[in-house]
Amino acid sequence: MNRRQFLRRAAFSGAGLLWYHCGRSALGAPAKDALRIALVGVGGRGQWFTSTIPRMGHNLVALCDVDDTRNPAAYEQLPSAKKYRDFRKMLDALHAEIDAVIVATPDHTHAVACAAAIRAGKHVFCEKPLTRTVHESRALRELARRHQVATSMGNQGTAAGPFRRALELIRQGAIGPIREVHVWNSEGGANRKEPPRDGGAAPDFLDWDLWLGPAEFRPYHRQWMQRNAWRDFGTCQLGNWGSHSANLAFRALQVDKLWLDPPAAPDRPLIRIQAAHSGVNRLSFPQWETVQWTLPARAGSPSIPFTWHNGRAPGSRELIEGLLGDDLDWGDKKDKKWADHGGALIVGARGRIHATAHNATFRLLPADQFQGVQVQRPESIEESRGHEQDWVIACHGGKPAWASFEYADALNEFLMLGNLATQIDPGTVLEFDPVAMSIVNHPGADALIRCQYRSGWTL
DSSP states (O other), X not given: OOHHHHHHHIIIIIHHHHHHHHTGGGTTSOOSSOOEEEEEOOSTTHHHHHHHHHHTTXXXXXXXXXXXXXXXXXHHHOTTSEEESOHHHHHHHTGGGOSEEEEOSOGGGHHHHHHHHHHXXXXXXXXXXXXXXXXXXXXHHHHHXXXXXXXXXXXXXXXXXXXXXXXXXXXXXXXXXXXXXXXXXXOOOOOOOSOOOOOOSOOTTBOHHHHHTTSOOOOOOGGGGOGGGOTTTXXXXXXXXXXXXXXXXXXXXXXXXXXXXXXXXXXXXOEEEXXXXXXXXXXXXXXXXXXXXXXXXXXXXXXXXXXXXXXXXXXXXXXXXXXXXSOOOSSSSTTOSOTTSEEXXXXXXXXXXXXXXXXXXXXXESGGGGTTOOOSSOSSXXXXXXXXXXXXXXXXXXXXXXXXXXXXXXHHHHHHHHHHHTTSOTTOEEEEETTTTEETTOHHHHHTTSOOOOTTOOO
């Protein structure tokens, strides 16, 4: 496989098979109380849900997609599911027939689709990333609290036994106090310099206006639908892979507490963010970037750097390989199968944890220091029933899912601050107050926390 074939397979079928394995005990058996679920976004990642949800014993009662050619087999396999293009009309028409909604659309419509479902009183599962911007994530968290619905984001590595075992080992001090974190992806950004032009008329099978959703209107061009090439529609690798790859370190270090359990003012700590990149590009994403968040000192935790490396950022690969004591397989070393296209390295005072891109497997380093330590399943932390099944349990009144919007908001705000920082001149230090949701030292950057919606669309 070449790089793009590998990434495509990992993002769809390969990832799905892994998560099926993680939750296999929950699948194939009828649910105690079958949920009536609507799926918004039938193609792409939505294909996973059109097969998984029925196998879990739940009912897909509606399928919604603006493109009729996306996963046409789903409509044949689920003939009783009602078909829609506009999720707003679907929610109005089937309000009494839907218990929950799964959102698997392009990034820029995650927030409006989730918000509409929550306002209708429906439980919501949203594929990663939670939203495209910081303020959208905060809005979903607040809506979920207000309407008291069960929520979860789709960073499915959270359910894996090794993920929870690694979390356990870190919290038990197996690698000592954490000194630094590095998360990476080899892909980089598209760095498009001009918008596409002369795309012709939109095809009949696509509702272009609905695809644009809250984004500013522009004439149709198929290239706009390559969402992670454009800031208006995607989140590039920070959303696409960072949602997975940064998850273990973010949770292990309890960074979410800066949002959810902060010290009282005036002692409220700030997160500092600084980016280096191939150049400011407000249309697209930089070819390479590094983003460093400096986590403030907290009770029992010193201030440490948490760094994201994307693309061929100067010096990043060499730094990570030096800390690993091993080469990275980016298609040019070792087995040349892109096995290390993404990942995380959590560096402690007495050892290191190297987690794979989905954080679903890991190894302890140096290996000879940790011989005999099992790495497959947690010993004291509860095991998952499967990522989607954990959400279903929450829908039935059980424990909140680990990736509920309470947690997912904090993780996504953290990541989207990285995308914000790459729109500012390299080297600029931004100071973010996670409680006030404000960049306190740079008005221009603070304005980027929010985005404008066109008429007819709202949270």
